[in-house]
Structures are given as structure tokens and as C-alpha cells.
Amino acid sequence: xxxxxxxxxxxxxxxxxxxxxxxxxxxxxxxxxxxxxxxxxxxxxxxxxxxxxxxxxxxxxxxxxxxxxxxxxxxxxxxxxxxxxxxxxxxxxxxxxxxxxxxxxxxxxxxxxxxxxxxxxxxxxxxxxxxxxxxxxxxxxxxxxxxxxxxxxxxxxx
Numbered sequence: 369x370x371x372x373x374x375x376x377x378x379x380x381x382x383x384x385x386x387x388x389x390x391x392x393x394x395x396x397x398x399x400x401x402x403x404x405x406x407x408x409x410x411x412x413x414x415x416x417x418x419x420x421x422x423x424x425x426x427x428x429x430x431x432x433x434x435x436x437x438x439x440x441x442x443x444x445x446x447x448x449x450x451x452x453x454x455x456x457x458x459x460x461x462x463x464x465x466x467x468x469x470x471x472x473x474x475x476x477x478x479x480x481x482x483x484x485x486x487x488x489x490x491x492x493x494x495x496x497x498x499x500x501x502x503x504x505x506x507x508x509x510x511x512x513x514x515x516x517x518x519x520x521x522x523x524x525x526x
Contacts, residue, residue: 386407387400388400388467388470389467389470389471392409393448393526394409394411394447394448394449394524395409395410395411395447395448395523395524396409396410396470396471396472396473397526398463398466398467398471399464399467406525407525407526408456408463408523408526409526410464410471410523411447411448411453411521411523412447412471412472412473413475413521414473414474414475414519415433415438415441415442415445415519415520415521415522416430417431417441418431418517419432419433419437419517431475431519431520432517432518432519433482433519433520434515435498435515435516436514438455438482439455439484441522442520445522450524452525453522453524454484454522454523455483455520455523456483456484456521456523457483457484457485458483458485458499458501458509460523461481461483461501462501462507462509464481465501465503465507468503474503474521478502478504479518480500480501480503480518480519481500481501481503481519481520481521482500482518482519483499483500483501484498485498487499497511498511498512499511500516
């Protein structure tokens with residue numbers, strides 16, 4: 369990770385250049401670990417396109433993917449010149465939600481976003497599904513079946 373050296377008289381200290389909200393690695397940094405050497409980057413915008421099954425609802429369905437198509441869209445992405453984008457897991461999605469203002473580019477503040485984390489028992493009406501996160505001010509998490517349609521924000525590690 370690039371470091372900025374500051375010199376104070378005879379003392380020198382290094383501070384990480386990369387901070388939450390920095391543009392780096394093809395996106396915007398939304399998590400930096402305690403070492404300051406590693407973290408997570410979110411794409412600058414939601415994935416474009418949609419799952420083929422809802423193409424008839426053009427306009428209303430733009431940017432909505434079922435879970436299998438969400439995984440595939442991230443894997444195929446070449447955003448910012450990088451090809452190692454993934455769908456965030458449940459905890460990574462929580463970090464992204466906490467820093468959604470710094471990351472920006474969220475078209476719909478109240479949209480649900482897919483995670484890659486499976487929820488084996490969605491509780492009641494869903495026997496198995498995947499965790500989603502509501503990006504409204506409440507940030508609730510719930511499970512949805514893989515054939516539901518939600519938004520996708522790809523991430524990558526550095």
C-alpha cells in the first residue's frame with residue numbers, strides 16, 4: 369500500500385494514503401484493516417443490466433439480478449481495469465452499508481442488495497436463501513430466495 373512519509377524535524381512517520389472514501393484500485397475504499405495494509409474496495413456504481421427473465425420490465429428492472437446472475441455479473445466484471453470483483457458476503461455488505469455515503473453511487477437509498485452468504489433457514493416462508501441488506505436508513509438484513517431480484521454492488525480486496 370502506498371505510504372506518505374511526513375518529516376517533522378528529525379522524526380519521520382508514515383501514514384497510509386488509502387483511507388475509507390479514497391478512490392483506489394478501480395473503485396472506492398470502504399474498509400481498511402487494523403494494519404492499514406489491506407482492505408476492501410467497492411465498485412463506483414451498481415452493476416448495470418439485469419437478469420434476462422425480467423427484461424420485459426425495462427426501466428423498472430434495470431440493475432436487478434437474481435442471485436445466480438448476481439454472482440456471474442460480478443465474476444465477469446472488468447470495472448476500473450480489474451477482473452477480480454466478487455459479490456460481498458454478509459459482513460462485507462454490512463461494512464459497505466456503514467460507509468455508503470463515502471462510497472456513493474447508490475441510485476436507490478432504499479434498495480436491497482445481494483450478499484454471497486447463504487442463509488440455510490430463512491425462517492418460515494423461505495426454507496433456504498441468501499442474505500440481503502436493505503440500504504435504507506434502517507439497514508435491515510433478511511433472507512430471500514435465489515430467484516428474487518435485488519441490486520448488486522461488486523467489491524474486491526487489496
